[in-house]
Amino acid sequence: MPGVIDIAIPLITFVAMTCVGMDLTVAHFAAVRRRPMLLAAGLLAPVIILPALALFLIAFAKPPAHVAAGLLLVAACPIGGISNTYSYLAQASTALSVALTTSSSALAALTIPVISRGFELALGAPMGFSAPAVLPAQLFLMVVLPVLIGMTVRHRWPGFAARNRVAFQRTAFAAVGLLLAMIIGSNWTQFVDGFTSTVPLAFVFVLLSLISGWTVAAGLGASHSDRFTLAAEFATRNVAIATAIAVTLLGRPEFAIFGATYFLTEQPVLLTATLLYRWSTQSDARVSTA
Numbered sequence: 411m412p413g414v415i416d417i418a419i420p421l422i423t424f425v426a427m428t429c430v431g432m433d434l435t436v437a438h439f440a441a442v443r444r445r446p447m448l449l450a451a452g453l454l455a456p457v458i459i460l461p462a463l464a465l466f467l468i469a470f471a472k473p474p475a476h477v478a479a480g481l482l483l484v485a486a487c488p489i490g491g492i493s494n495t496y497s498y499l500a501q502a503s504t505a506l507s508v509a510l511t512t513s514s515s516a517l518a519a520l521t522i523p524v525i526s527r528g529f530e531l532a533l534g535a536p537m538g539f540s541a542p543a544v545l546p547a548q549l550f551l552m553v554v555l556p557v558l559i560g561m562t563v564r565h566r567w568p569g570f571a572a573r574n575r576v577a578f579q580r581t582a583f584a585a586v587g588l589l590l591a592m593i594i595g596s597n598w599t600q601f602v603d604g605f606t607s608t609v610p611l612a613f614v615f616v617l618l619s620l621i622s623g624w625t626v627a628a629g630l631g632a633s634h635s636d637r638f639t640l641a642a643e644f645a646t647r648n649v650a651i652a653t654a655i656a657v658t659l660l661g662r663p664e665f666a667i668f669g670a671t672y673f674l675t676e677q678p679v680l681l682t683a684t685l686l687y688r689w690s691t692q693s694d695a696r697v698s699t700a
Contacts, residue, residue: 424556429491429578431512431560432571445506448632448640452510453517455626456619456644460485461525463618465532467611477608480668481615483652486525488514492677493646500684501691502635502642510643515557518651608668612675619645620683638687642680649673 464485468478489511497507564571623644627637649669656665
């Protein structure tokens with residue numbers, strides 16, 4: 411099983427990031443270029459706020475060391491590609507979501523090592539893992555390169571991208587689910603033993619991240635659709651990258667347990683938030699036309 415996981419994780423991450431790139435066009439950047447403050451906030455604020463939230467929750471809940479390491483990894487990772495789906499389903503600012511997701515992934519090779527170092531300084535001791543010296547190069551190969559490939563495919567063969575993008579996304583999403591099932595299966599005892607503590611911790615982190623994203627957007631005077639998008643971007647973390655770092659780069663599969671729990675917790679919370687947002691916007695529309 412470990413050998414299969416070591417091969418599957420980089421491959422699945424590469425495919426998922428290629429799908430993100432296939433969602434991006436120059437028009438997406440043009441749409442958000444007129445709102446530079448919102449784009450900057452969506453990229454920089456999570457790098458500051460989410461690690462601080464993670465440190466606060468660790469100090470408050472005092473989870474086991476491997477759970478704390480998993481939470482720190484999730485907080486350090488870029489935005490997950492499924493955030494685009496939440497914005498699309500909510501009929502919010504999908505273009506902003508795609509631009510933020512892709513830019514966040516492209517910057518991950520720089521932000522993850524910096525955040526990891528910041529965690530060590532804040533905790534005053536090693537976190538139980540350290541970023542390998544080759545991490546930026548490996549992250550470039552797993553994150554930035556596939557995004558660029560996806561963008562190139564979208565630009566050179568737009569018809570092919572349009573016909574197959576959804577199928578690729580669904581395949582990548584299913585593969586990530588299979589990957590997480592493999593991680594849980596190979597660490598079943600730790601997963602079951604920590605389930606009652608990791609699920610509440612994941613739920614609180616998702617909820618606080620949602621609130622933080624909405625608050626940041628509201629502070630900038632953003633529209634309600636932009637507020638929802640930023641909230642979803644804050645709360646949706648790229649668990650595939652967290653898993654890749656934990657298992658492939660660090661050789662610590664137990665660190666991926668919290669990421670799997672977070673992924674399973676994030677989806678129902680974000681889908682509920684999506685439904686509530688759609689319901690509220692449709693209610694407002696009915697009132698305005700009455």
